Amino acid sequence: MNVNWTLARRRPLLVARAQIIQAIRQFFIQEGFLEVETPLRIPAPAPEAHIDAIPSDGWFLNTSPELCMKRLLAAGYERLFQICHCWRGNERGRKHLPEFTMLEWYRADADYTRLMTDCENLLTALAAACGLNDDLQVQGREVRLAKPWQRLTVAEAFARFSDSSVDAALASDRFDEIMTDAIEPMLGIGQPTFLYNYPSERGALARLHGADQSVAERFELYIGGIELANGFSELTDAIEQRRRFEQEEQYRRSSGRIPYPEANKFLAELPAMPPAAGIALGVDRLVMVMLDAAEIDAVVAFTPEDL
Amino acid sequence: MYTVADLKKGLKITLDGDPYIVIAFDFTKPGKGQALYRTKMRNMINGTILDRTYRSGETFEPASLEDRKMQFLYKEDDHYVFMDNQTFEQYRMSEDAVGDSKNYLIDNLPVDVLLFRDKAIGVDLPNFVNLRVTETSPWAKGDTSGSDSKPATVETGYVLRVPPFIEEGELIVIDTRNGEYSTRVKG
Numbered sequence: 040m041n042v043n044w045t046l047a048r049r050r051p052l053l054v055a056r057a058q059i060i061q062a063i064r065q066f067f068i069q070e071g072f073l074e075v076e077t078p079l080r081i082p083a084p085a086p087e088a089h090i091d092a093i094p095s096d097g098w099f100l101n102t103s104p105e106l107c108m109k110r111l112l113a114a115g116y117e118r119l120f121q122i123c124h125c126w127r128g129n130e131r132g133r134k135h136l137p138e139f140t141m142l143e144w145y146r147a148d149a150d151y152t153r154l155m156t157d158c159e160n161l162l163t164a165l166a167a168a169c170g171l172n173d174d175l176q177v178q179g180r181e182v183r184l185a186k187p188w189q190r191l192t193v194a195e196a197f198a199r200f201s202d203s204s205v206d207a208a209l210a211s212d213r214f215d216e217i218m219t220d221a222i223e224p225m226l227g228i229g230q231p232t233f234l235y236n237y238p239s240e241r242g243a244l245a246r247l248h249g250a251d252q253s254v255a256e257r258f259e260l261y262i263g264g265i266e267l268a269n270g271f272s273e274l275t276d277a278i279e280q281r282r283r284f285e286q287e288e289q290y291r292r293s294s295g296r297i298p299y300p301e302a303n304k305f306l307a308e309l310p311a312m313p314p315a316a317g318i319a320l321g322v323d324r325l326v327m328v329m330l331d332a333a334e335i336d337a338v339v340a341f342t343p344e345d346l
Numbered sequence: 347m348y349t350v351a352d353l354k355k356g357l358k359i360t361l362d363g364d365p366y367i368v369i370a371f372d373f374t375k376p377g378k379g380q381a382l383y384r385t386k387m388r389n390m391i392n393g394t395i396l397d398r399t400y401r402s403g404e405t406f407e408p409a410s411l412e413d414r415k416m417q418f419l420y421k422e423d424d425h426y427v428f429m430d431n432q433t434f435e436q437y438r439m440s441e442d443a444v445g446d447s448k449n450y451l452i453d454n455l456p457v458d459v460l461l462f463r464d465k466a467i468g469v470d471l472p473n474f475v476n477l478r479v480t481e482t483s484p485w486a487k488g489d490t491s492g493s494d495s496k497p498a499t500v501e502t503g504y505v506l507r508v509p510p511f512i513e514e515g516e517l518i519v520i521d522t523r524n525g526e527y528s529t530r531v532k533g
Contacts, residue, residue, distance in 0.1 A: 044509050044527065048495065089380045129351055129381070129402075132373025215379035216399070223376060241378060259377045269377050294403070 045345075052338055055169065056326045060122065062168035063142060063322075066161055072118040072144060077107035079124060083302040086288040087243055091128035093137070094297060100126035103319055105244070106305045108145050109273065113312035120144040122322065133334045134265060137343060140322040145273075147313045151256045154270040154318045155233050158260050159186045162231070169329065176331050177263030180228055188231040193254070196234055200225050205238055214238075226261035234259045243283050245271035260320070262328045270318030277309040348406040350383045356523075358390070358409035358460075358468075365390040365409035365462055390460075390467045393442055412461040413470070418451045426451065428459050428466065437466035449504035450475045450522050471522040476531055477501055479516050482508065 064074065084092040084099050085106055092099035101107075104121050111119055125141045146153060163184055166173060173184040197205050201221040208214040226232040235258035239247055242255030249256075256272035274280050284302065292298055326338040336342050348359060357368045370386035383400040390409070416428040416437070425438045426448070437459060441448065447457075447469045458470035482498035495507040500518070508527045512518060517531040 044529070087378060089375070089378065130373065130375065132375075135373055135375065215376050215382065218376040218379060219374045219382055243378075266377050 046340070049337070049340065052326075052330060052332065053340055055330050056338055058169050059165055059326055059329060060322065062165045063122065063161070065168070066164045067120040067144060070118070070157075072120045073116060075108070075111060075116075075119050075121050076123065077101075077104045077111075077121065081107070083300045083305075085244060085302060085305075086284050086291055086299050088287050088290045091296060092299070093126045093128045099299070102127050103141060104143055105317065105319070106302055108143060108317065109312060109315075110305055110308050112145055112147055112273075112315050112317075113308040113310075117147040118145070131343070134324060134327075136323065136335055136339065139335075142320045142322050142325075143317065145315055145317040147315045149316045150272040150314070151235070151258055151270055151316050154316050155188075155190070155235075155258065155260075157318070158231075158233075158268060158270075158320075159184075159188055165325075165329065171329060175262070175329065177227075177265075177328055178331065178333060180263055182227060182262055182328075183230050185230070188233060189229075190233045190235060191226070192236045193234060193238065194236070196222050196226070209238060209240070214241075223261065223266065224264045227263050227265065232261045234261060242271055243287050244274055244280070246274045265324055265328055266321075267324050267328065268318055268320035270316065273312065273315045273317055275309060275312050275314060277306055280309055281306050348408060350381075350400050350402060350404055352406075353383050353385060353400070358411060359387075359406040360409050361387070361396075361406075364392075365411055365467070366396070367409075367468065369395075390443075391462065410462075411468070413458045414461060416457055416459040418453065418455045418457060420453065421451075428457065428469070430459075431456075437461075439466045439469065443467055444469060446525070447471055447522075449502055449525065450477065450520065452477065452502060473521065473523060474519050474528060475522055476517050476519055477504070479508070479512060479514055479518060482512060482514055485510050485513065 079101050080095050080098050081101050082098045084102050090102050092102050103125055104123055108119055108121060122140065122142050124138055126138050128137060130137050166184055175182045175184065194205050197203060197208065201217045203217055208217050226234060236248060236254040237257040239253055239255050242257040245255040245257040248254045258270055259266050260268040288299060323335050323338055327335060330338065332338050353368060353371055355368055355371050359366055366387040367390055368385050369388050372384045373381065374384060375381045381402050385398050387396045387398060415431045417431060419427045419429050424441045426444050428437050450471055455475065459466050460468040460470065477500040479498045480501050483496055494510050496510055497505055498508040498512060499505050506525060506527055508518065512530060519528040519531060521528045
């Protein structure tokens with residue numbers, strides 16, 4: 040008998056992970072959401088400059104269930120959630136797996152501020168369901184879940200934590216570097232942080248802000264310096280959506296990536312979609328944060344290297 | 347030619363003409379942003395440590411090193427002595443250059459020694475080595491959970507976590523790539 044001891048040793052974390060996922064389901068069912076399963080293999084992913092779909096027999100493994108979920112919204116489903124696997128090529132690190140578990144939920148007739156409230160309620164419910172108290176320990180730092188959580192605009196974060204403005208960072212192509220080096224490590228310390236109102240070019244599927252068209256109604260949730268979720272008020276203007284897809288796809292092709300066909304059924308049905316908001320939350324990272332794991336490898340049964 | 351996708355701990359590349367080994371690596375990517383590959387590298391000649399961040403599309407030349415089959419002979423003061431299996435020539439390497447590999451070096455262990463201009467500057471280990479446990483606490487009977495672990499010291503002085511059923515004197519297999527217990531050697 041040759042027991043795979045590395046696998047056996049993961050038991051306590053895998054048990055706790057299963058509890059968290061069951062509690063997520065319970066939360067959304069109680070909130071009146073319908074759980075759906077959409078295909079994991081799709082013909083046309085949403086083109087995004089820095090996300091690579093993995094080809095699968097002429098189609099692609101989904102990078103997010105977003106387009107199918109929005110087609111359901113357009114068909115009149117009002118509150119939807121899904122827990123599924125997603126794939127993103129060439130992403131492997133302490134917080135990245137090329138195949139990972141995503142939670143997405145969508146609300147018709149709501150905007151991104153409603154999703155922030157959902158996040159607060161969800162994590163509070165999960166902590167209670169899993170027997171954790173409201174004070175998480177995340178890699179030696181305390182994070183209190185008491186509501187309301189910190190809300191910080193991207194512009195405020197740049198002013199507070201970096202020596203650059205958002206515009207200067209974008210112009211010199213240093214936005215992502217400043218974000219990872221100077222800003223992200225400071226977010227979600229003491230309490231969770233919503234970083235919101237991203238520059239408009241950083242939200243390919245998000246609606247522009249009503250009062251300030253230079254930013255998109257998009258936010259990210261951070262806990263203990265770890266990015267957990269990305270949500271936004273959905274763009275429902277099909278013409279504008281097509282223009283942004285073309286722009287992103289042009290960038291993808293010019294940098295030598297595999298071309299995607301146009302997501303024409305999604306674009307055709309988008310005009311029927313009501314005002315809505317949707318969010319994607321990384322379940323593996325949520326488990327990391329709740330169980331104080333230092334790396335994503337600790338909270339999954341198998342990493343690609345284990346196969 | 348390597349690309350950023352090849353970057354990982356242990357990769358050896360050429361930078362400004364010198365061989366460097368990647369000693370720490372992380373992939374980061376802020377939400378919807380571009381991938382950044384953060385590395386910490388050690389100059390394999392003079393030990394200088396560098397921090398470098400790379401982006402998608404960048405490429406690297408492999409380090410031009412010669413690989414020789416050798417075996418570990420013994421440690422002398424703060425130097426480790428290896429012998430070339432073909433020429434029987436001996437090479438000395440400093441403790442710094444040997445690095446974490448010293449945790450697995452037992453007499454006669456077959457290794458690949460890396461030469462740069464005929465100077466031994468690094469060692470590549472087999473992926474798995476067998477080492478004997480010299481010290482560990484006894485197994486608390488009745489514990490069958492299979493998920494607990496305890497510390498154990500092996501003959502090189504290295505300390506690692508092992509399953510509770512491992513006893514003193516047993517031979518265990520250690521994965522040298524992550525330093526973790528893999529399985530035990532039967533009989």
